[in-house]
Structures are given as structure tokens and as C-alpha cells.
Amino acid sequence: MDLKDFELIYNENRVSISDKQDIESKLKKIVGVNNVSTKDVDLLAYTKDSTLIAFNWEIEGKIAGLPDFITWPEKTEQISEILKLANLEKIPVIPYGEGSGVVGGAIPLYGGIILDMKKFNRVLEINDRNLTITAEAGINGMNMERYLNAKGYTSGHIPQSLYTSSLGGWIAHRAAGQFSTKYGKIEDIVMGMEIVLPQGEIIKFKTIPRASTGPQLDKLFIGGEGTLGIVTKATLKIWPFPEKRTLISYAFPTIEKSFEAVREILREQIYPAVVRIYDQFETARHFPDNEKAKEKVMTIFICEGNSKLVALEELITRNTCEKNSGIDCGENPVKHWMERRFRVTETSSMPPYKIVFDTLEVASLWDDAANIYHNVLDAMNKFKGVLMITAHVSHFYPNGVGIYFSFGGVPPRGITDLEFYQDCWDTTIKTVLDAGGSIAHHHGVGINRSHWMDEEWGNAMNTLRKFKKVIDPNNILNPGKIYKRTWEERGEN
Ligand SMILES: Cc1cc2nc3c(=O)[nH]c(=O)nc-3n(C[C@H](O)[C@H](O)[C@H](O)COP(=O)(O)OP(=O)(O)OC[C@H]3O[C@@H](n4cnc5c(N)ncnc54)[C@H](O)[C@@H]3O)c2cc1C
Numbered sequence: 350m351d352l353k354d355f356e357l358i359y360n361e362n363r364v365s366i367s368d369k370q371d372i373e374s375k376l377k378k379i380v381g382v383n384n385v386s387t388k389d390v391d392l393l394a395y396t397k398d399s400t401l402i403a404f405n406w407e408i409e410g411k412i413a414g415l416p417d418f419i420t421w422p423e424k425t426e427q428i429s430e431i432l433k434l435a436n437l438e439k440i441p442v443i444p445y446g447e448g449s450g451v452v453g454g455a456i457p458l459y460g461g462i463i464l465d466m467k468k469f470n471r472v473l474e475i476n477d478r479n480l481t482i483t484a485e486a487g488i489n490g491m492n493m494e495r496y497l498n499a500k501g502y503t504s505g506h507i508p509q510s511l512y513t514s515s516l517g518g519w520i521a522h523r524a525a526g527q528f529s530t531k532y533g534k535i536e537d538i539v540m541g542m543e544i545v546l547p548q549g550e551i552i553k554f555k556t557i558p559r560a561s562t563g564p565q566l567d568k569l570f571i572g573g574e575g576t577l578g579i580v581t582k583a584t585l586k587i588w589p590f591p592e593k594r595t596l597i598s599y600a601f602p603t604i605e606k607s608f609e610a611v612r613e614i615l616r617e618q619i620y621p622a623v624v625r626i627y628d629q630f631e632t633a634r635h636f637p638d639n640e641k642a643k644e645k646v647m648t649i650f651i652c653e654g655n656s657k658l659v660a661l662e663e664l665i666t667r668n669t670c671e672k673n674s675g676i677d678c679g680e681n682p683v684k685h686w687m688e689r690r691f692r693v694t695e696t697s698s699m700p701p702y703k704i705v706f707d708t709l710e711v712a713s714l715w716d717d718a719a720n721i722y723h724n725v726l727d728a729m730n731k732f733k734g735v736l737m738i739t740a741h742v743s744h745f746y747p748n749g750v751g752i753y754f755s756f757g758g759v760p761p762r763g764i765t766d767l768e769f770y771q772d773c774w775d776t777t778i779k780t781v782l783d784a785g786g787s788i789a790h791h792h793g794v795g796i797n798r799s800h801w802m803d804e805e806w807g808n809a810m811n812t813l814r815k816f817k818k819v820i821d822p823n824n825i826l827n828p829g830k831i832y833k834r835t836w837e838e839r840g841e842n
Contacts (some may be wrong), residue, residue: 352389355412358767359829363460364441366417372438376420376462379430384421384468391419395463398450399513400797401707402770404700416443416457423468425543425551425581432579433549435462435825443827444575446487446518449510451708452795454522454574458829466517469581472496481540481556482587486517486580502587505532505622509691517580522793523572527690530615530745531622531653532588534791536571541584544570547577547821556584569816574793575827577820591622591653595663596683599675600645604628605719607646608742608750610673612715615747619665623651623743625686628722630739631755636685641678648675649683699757704736705770706757709777713786714749718742721784725754728780734758734769744790751790771836774798799833 366372369387376385386392397403397413406413417440422428435442441461448455457463466487473483475497482504484493490511497503506526508514518524520542525534532538541556554567570578601607607626614621625648627635632647639647648670652662667677699706713721722740729738735758744751754777760769778788778801788798788805803810814832817824 352393352412352415355410357412357415358406359414359456359458362458363415364439366438366440366460369417372434372440373418375434376418376431379434380420380422380427384423386419387417392416395419395445395448395455395457395465398448398453398455398795399510400451400453400456400795401696401700402705402766403453403456404697405703405705405766408700413453414457415460416463417460418462419465420462421465421468425545428464428545428579428581429549429551431462431464432545432547432825436548436823439823440825441828442825444517444521444579446515446521447489447510447513449514450518450522450793450795452522452793452797454793454795454827454830456796458796464579466515466579466581469517473582475500475502475587479556480587481584483541483556483582483584484516485582486515486520488516490514490516490519497587498590501590503590504538504585504587506535506538506585509693512691516583516585520571520580520583521574523791525744525751525791527625527743528622528651528653529743530624531620532586534744536568538585539571539583540586542567542570542580543582544578544580547823547826551581552578572793574795574830576817576831577826579826591659593656593659594651594653595659596680596687597621597650597652597663597666597670598678598680598682599648599650599670600632600639600642600678601648601670601673601675602645604646604722606673606675607648608715608718610648610670610675611745611750613669613673614666615745617665617669618747619652619662621650621652621662621666622654623649623683624745625649626742628740630737631741634739636682639678639682641676642682645676647678647682649686651683703766704757704759705766705773706755707770707773708753708755709774710751710753710790710792711777711781711786711788712744712749712751712790713781713784717785718750718752721781721786722752724780724784725777728776729754729756729773732758732773732776734761734764735773752786753790775801794831796830799829799831800835802831803834 441459445465469485469487508526519535627647652659738756740754
């Protein structure tokens with residue numbers, strides 16, 4: 350099959366490049382002949398990220414977006430040169446980590462140059478006294494964690510996509526790991542960064558535990574989603590590998606009771622590394638044989654670290670769960686989760702049945718958490734074509750939560766996959782905003798949420814747009830993401 354046989358979903362505004370051969374030879378001069386490709390097989394590999402709807406398209410012979418060049422730079426200076434060339438020629442550049450993003454962030458909507466970061470894969474330093482690791486931004490998550498574990502440390506950042514995501518991708522999307530309740534999200538873990546700005550300038554934010562040196566400009570690049578700069582290196586916090594782990598699980602009669610228990614635990618400044626609340630539908634799906642959890646809300650905890658502290662954390666966690674009508678379900682549910690925590694067969698099995706499936710995470714204060722959960726379920730259950738809507742809650746703070754919804758359905762007759770998908774997203778997001786929540790907890794904005802950013806940010810969004818214009822006047826870096834006002838606007842440059 351030839352590339353031209355595939356239908357291109359985002360085709361309207363591909364940037365036309367008059368002399369492709371000339372650009373290709375200039376790119377080869379910058380990164381070397383082996384680090385540039387225009388072969389169909391390579392172009393095809395970079396047409397999408399892991400946005401689930403794109404798997405449905407793949408089966409139907411459709412491509413999300415088609416790039417023109419794939420590059421694998423090896424040095425920061427090469428990235429700077431590529432960006433200077435791209436500005437001169439007005440060609441988009443799309444940074445690419447491992448393509449595990451699930452909001453379309455790495456899809457080349459306008460074509461252009463894919464800047465694959467995989468050759469930025471080295472650990473540069475571990476500092477035991479400062480408890481830091483410095484690594485290149487393209488490093489694979491699992492490789493970095495294994496390296497740390499072998500030396501007796503952990504970064505505490507263990508996303509489900511650990512095997513298939515990169516440090517730069519985590520920073521770009523403000524990622525959250527499964528152990529985030531103790532170690533924080535990536536924005537709590539990053540301490541310093543090197544960035545290449547859209548016009549090629551290289552800047553560094555030094556590694557320091559805290560500073561009082563004016564506004565924290567570095568924060569703008571955490572969550573920049575490849576639109577404001579390219580992260581080439583970062584320094585992260587690390588921790589000694591936990592001495593002890595305790596596995597705890599309780600089944601609660603309602604999600605409200607479970608929320609109360611976890612809220613009270615965190616209020617005591619007890620931070621289990623893992624806390625996961627499964628609503629009754631996900632409890633039935635994941636723990637079907639657990640009699641104690643029948644029609645209940647399974648909640649699992651892992652406390653880890655210094656043995657004495659873990660013993661105290663366990664005691665307070667258990668007492669608080671029992672005070673809130675929790676029924677002790679033992680270690681097995683946690684072991685079950687540990688064994689399966691990187692498996693995602695459920696999602697990839699849907700597209701062959703033409704089911705449109707996706708997950709969508711949001712954030713809220715404790716005040717709004719239960720309302721958001723119930724309102725989203727009500728709104729989605731009323732939606733024609735929706736077959737399932739469930740949730741679990743897996744990121745907790747003393748002040749609130751990150752809620753993770755999963756939905757699946759079949760588009761009613763006359764409605765395309767994409768329209769149905771967009772309607773499901775919009776229904777959920779509108780419901781969350783109406784109930785006082787935030788539209789994203791850790792997957793980022795990408796394509797799927799960009800048209801909600803004005804509602805999310807209010808008029809502060811205009812300031813962000815102005816900043817983007819100043820820093821990237823030619824709109825070279827990852828155009829079509831974050832700043833657009835409508836789904837359709839993605840097709841405009
Ligand atoms: C099965 C599965 C499980 C997942 N589990 C989690 C989870 O537990 N927690 C979580 O937070 N997310 C999760 N995700 C989402 C995804 O893994 C994260 O968004 C991750 O941070 C993306 O990293 P990546 O390297 O694959 O980035 P990509 O998908 O390649 O890119 C993501 C965005 O970052 C930009 N980018 C990439 N590298 C750089 C760089 N060096 N500099 C600047 N911009 C860059 C890209 O342009 C794009 O906009 C999951 C995804 C899947 C498919």
C-alpha cells in the first residue's frame with residue numbers, strides 16, 4: 350500500500366514546501382545523512398501519537414497527519430540549527446518523544462519536520478548528596494527508572510506509560526505517575542532544564558531547590574507541549590529506593606465514603622505513594638471475584654519508605670478507612686493491580702469492534718469531586734451511542750483530586766467516529782467546567798482540549814497567546830495545539 354492511498358484526516362492546511370530536496374539536504378548537513386528520513390515507512394510511523402481514535406482510523410486506512418521529514422538530532426546545537434532553518438523556510442517543527450501522548454500533541458497537523466528526541470537518551474549525572482538525576486530529555490522512562498533502581502534510587506515518577514514515554518514528553522504534558530500522591534507530578538519533580546527556544550536560542554534554568562529570583566519563567570515550559578521550546582535536558586529529584594512497602598485495600602459502600610477516608614488521611618499529612626479509588630463499575634471490572642467488594646468501591650493504598658514511618662502511615666490509613674465504613678480486603682487487590690498496572694489490552698481491543706473508546710482525566714477541589722463524578726456519569730449516560738462511562742481516582746492532594754473517566758460507545762447512524770468522539774469529549778469537559786473542575790489533570794491539552802482553554806484560563810489565555818507570538822513569531826513550533834479556539838480552527842495556520 351502506498352502512502353497516497355491513505356485518507357488524511359488533518360489535511361486542509363498542510364504547509365507546502367516548494368523544494369523538498371533542498372530542505373532535506375540542509376537537514377542532512379545539520380544532523381548527518383543517517384539522521385534524516387523521507388521514506389514512506391518512516392513518515393507513516395510519525396503520523397499519530399497514541400490518541401485512541403487514531404487507532405480506529407488506522408484500521409480504516411486513515412492517517413491523522415503526515416509529516417514531510419523525520420529527523421533524529423543528537424546534540425542541542427543541531428536542534429537550534431533545525432529551528433533556525435525552519436524559521437527561515439516557515440516549516441513547522443514537531444517535537445516527538447515516544448508518541449504515547451493521548452491528546453494528539455505530537456500529530457503533525459500541518460506536516461513539517463518531526464524532531465524525534467530518541468537519541469537524547471543518556472543519563473548525565475546522579476548526585477547522591479543533592480538527590481538529583483540529570484538526563485537528556487529523550488530518555489525512555491523505563492530505562493531511566495531501571496538505571497536509578499540499579500543504583501538504589503527511584504524518581505517516584507511511574508506513569509502507566511513508563512515503558513513507552515520519555516522525560517521530555519512528561520515535562521511537555523505535566524505528566525503524573527501512579528505514585529504521585531507521595532512523590533508529586535512531574536512539575537513537582539523537575540528542578541532544572543535546558544531548552545531550545547523556537548528561534549534557536551538555547552536557554553538554561555539552573556538546578557536549585559528553591560529561588561526568589563523574580564517570576565518562575567521555567568514553569569511556562571513545563572506543560573509547553575512543544576509549542577514554546579524543546580526540552581533537551583532536565584534535572585529531577587530522586588529518592589532512595591523505599592526500604593518497605595505495605596499493601597492495603599478497603600472496600601467502601603459509596604465513592605463519597607472512600608473520598609472522605611482519603612481526604613482525612615491526607616489531612617493528617619499521611620501520603621501513601623499509591624491511592625486508587627475504583628468506582629463500583631470499575632471495581633466490578635477489575636475485581637470481579639472479590640466478594641467483599643461486590644457493588645462497592647475498591648480503594649487500594651501503597652505506603653512506602655522508611656519502615657517506621659510506613660508502620661505509622663499504615664496504622665492511620667487503616668483506622669481512617671475503618672472509621673469511614675471501609676471493609677478490609679487484604680493485600681490481594683493491590684498485588685492484582687501491581688501485576689497488571691502496565692497492561693493496556695482493554696483499550697487496544699476496542700477499535701476492531703468499531704467502538705470509540707477513550708479516557709479523560711480532570712482535576713477538582715475536594716468540594717466538587719463527588720459532584721463532578723456523578724454529573725459526568727449522568728451527562729454521558731444520557732448521550733446517544735455511549736455504552737459505558739466509568740471512573741477511577743488515582744491522584745490525590747490534601748486539597749483535591751485527579752479523576753480519570755473512561756468512556757466507550759458506537760456512533761449513532763450518520764455520525765462519524767470523529768464527531769462522536771468530539772461530542773463525548775465536549776460533553777464531559779463542559780460538565781466538569783460547570784461543576785467547578787479543571788479540564789485536564791495530566792494528559793495535557795494537545796488537539797482535544799485546545800478549544801476549551803479560554804473557558805479554563807479566562808482572559809489569561811490572551812496573555813499566553815501573546816507570549817507564544819513573541820517567542821515564536823512564525824508559529825513554527827507544534828502549530829495547531831493549545832491555542833486554538835474551535836475544533837475546526839486546527840485546520841488554520
Ligand atoms: C497506555 C498509556 C498509559 C499512559 N499513562 C499515563 C500516566 O500514567 N500518566 C501520564 O501523565 N500520562 C500517561 N499517558 C500519556 C503519555 O504517556 C504522556 O502524556 C507522556 O508524558 C507523553 O510522553 P511521550 O514521550 O510519549 O511524548 P509524545 O507523545 O511524543 O509527545 C507529547 C507532547 O510533548 C511534546 N514533546 C515531546 N518531547 C518533547 C521535548 N523534548 N520538548 C518539548 N516538547 C516535547 C510533543 O510535541 C507533544 O506535544 C499514557 C499513555 C498511554 C498510551
